[in-house]
Amino acid sequence: MIQLRPRQRTPQGNPGRNRRVFISRVAGALAMAFLMAGAGAGRPLGLAQEIAGRTRVVQGIVYDAAEKPLANAVVYLRNQKTMDVETYITGKDGRYRFGELGSDNDMQVWAAFQGGKSKTRTISSFDSKQQFIFDLKVASPK
Secondary structure (H helix, E strand, C coil): CCCCCCCCCECCECHHHHHHHHHHHHHHHHHHHHHHHHHCCCCCCCHHHHHHHHEEEEEEEEECCCCCECCCCEEEEEECCCCCEEEEECCCCCEEEEEEEECCCCEEEEEEECCEECCCEEECCCCCCCEEECCEECCCCC
C-alpha cells in the first residue's frame, strides 16, 4: 500500500509563492535590461552627438583691402535675440572661429581693424547649415 505524506514546508516558506516571486523578479530584471538597451539604441555617442546636431560653427579669415590676412583684427558675433556680443581677436593668419553656437537665433558677424569695418554677414535661424565660412574684408577707415 502506498503511504501519502503531507507536503512538508521548506524553511523558506511556501514553495509555490517563492517560485512566483522569483519568476516576477527575473521578468522585471529582463524588462529593465531591454528598456535600458533600447534607450541607447541608435545613439552611439549620446549627449555629445545630440549637442553636435544642434550647434553651429562660424569661421573664416579677415583680410585687409590688399587681401592680406589681418592679425589682431576683432571679429564680432551678435545674437540678434539677446543682443549678446562675442568677440574673437585674429592671430597672425587672420583666422577666427566661433563654435558651439545655438541654431535657434539669428546672428550677425563682422570684423573691425584700426577704424575700418567689414560688411555685416547675417545667419538666419531658418538656415539648416551647421557650418558657415565667412571671409571678411575690412575696408580702410574713411
